[in-house]
Structure formats: C-alpha cells, structure tokens
Amino acid sequence: MFMKIIQSEWLKFRKSNIWLLLFVSPLLAALVGFLTDVQKMEGIEWYYLLSGMLFVHGLLFLPLLTGIFSAFVTRYEHQGGGWKQLLALPVSRLQVYLAKGTVVMIFLAITQFFFIVAWYGVGMAKGIIDPFPLVSACKIALVGWLACLPLAALQLWISTAWASFAAPLAINVIFTMPNILVANSEKYAPFYPWVQPFLTMLSAGNGKVDEFFYIPIETLLYVVLGSFLVFLCGGLLYFQRKAV
Known part of the structure; x- marks a missing residue:
C-alpha cells in the first residue's frame, strides 16, 4: 500500500511543471562554475570549482527547493477536501505522511x-586536467542529500499544517536568506537546518577549499x-491528530 501511495503521488506530478525545478539549481550553479577562475588553483581545481558552485546550489537553491517540493506534495490535498478523500482510503496516516516525505x-x-553532473561537465569544459574525484563526488551528493532531511521534515510539517501554498514558501525564503551570515558562525551554523546542506557538502570535501566554513562532517551528521x-516525530504527531 505504501508504494501505491507513492505511485499516486507521481501521477499528480506528471501533469505539472514541477519537473522543471529539478534542473534550476544545477544549471544556475553551472553558470557560476563557468565564471569561476580555476587556472591558478593547481591541484585543487575540482574542489575550488565545487566551492563556487555550492554558494549557489547548497547555500541558496537547495534549501529553497526543499521547501517548494514539501509544499507541492500537500498542495492537492489542501484543495477541495483532498485530505478527506485520501484518508478515506484504506491507508494509515503514517503511510501517507511518510510517502509524501519520500517523494520529496x-x-x-x-x-x-544533476548537480554532480553539472560539476563534472563544467570542469571538463574548463579543461581541468586532474581526474574527476568520483568517490568524493558521491560522498558530497549523499551527505548533502542527508542534510536536507531535517529541513524537508520541518517544511513538510509546516506545509501539512497550513492550507496556504504560499505561506510555507515565504517562511522558507525568509529563513534561507540569512544563510551566508549563519554559515560564518561556528557556534550556530551546525544547528540551522537551512545551512546544513551547504556545510555538509563543503565539509565532505575535507576542507580543501574554504576552510573558514569547515566543520567536521561527523559533527554535522x-x-x-x-x-x-x-521534526519527523513532531510532524507525524501533528498529522495523526489533524482534523480533516
């Protein structure tokens, strides 16, 4: 039944333009990458290029996309009594909530x-001679994805609670904007969900570039x-008691 719920979620997205958002952050990060001068960074060209691209992807658009996707998976249910129709089916609220989180x-x-593909493509286009750090790239993508879990859980909780599609997005934008300032704080940065993806991806590069932002990856995880x-338990408890 859990997989059927996920399949039904995919059917909702087939007729939407949400798919286009999957390419926005990688493409904009690639543009910044093309403008990044790596010629004088012998031996660390790949990581220097990564740091420039992460300021767009990890610091700004990845947190924003997390909020957009979380709001989008609850949009249909908030319209026209969709929650009543969905929960009238032989499915548990736990399954519904986890399925939506899984889709996000x-x-x-x-x-x-796509971001890793963009990183590789830009590096090749700029003529970086050193081999592409594939193992590090996989690690960077994975820890960045894991670091999105708290923010996704928080945004899904907010999006489930508020029927307005715009309100959760506005909150997400407001708390994403201070990221560059929060990232400079060794004391507060690890605990700020909106900056965690950026810090984990940058720290997964072993601090080879931008050591000022470096925080041990174990601490972050x-x-x-x-x-x-x-955030997951809070959202689940709320959803279990939510009146529909």
Missing part, C-alpha cells in the same frame, strides 16, 4: 545527481540526524 527526498536526490528525528 526522491526529488532532492535527482537534483543532487549527528546534528542532522537528531534534528531530523525531532
């Missing part, structure tokens, strides 16, 4: 894949896991 994370995984469980 699938979208983010696809976005991460512990914080990410803890905050994810808090």
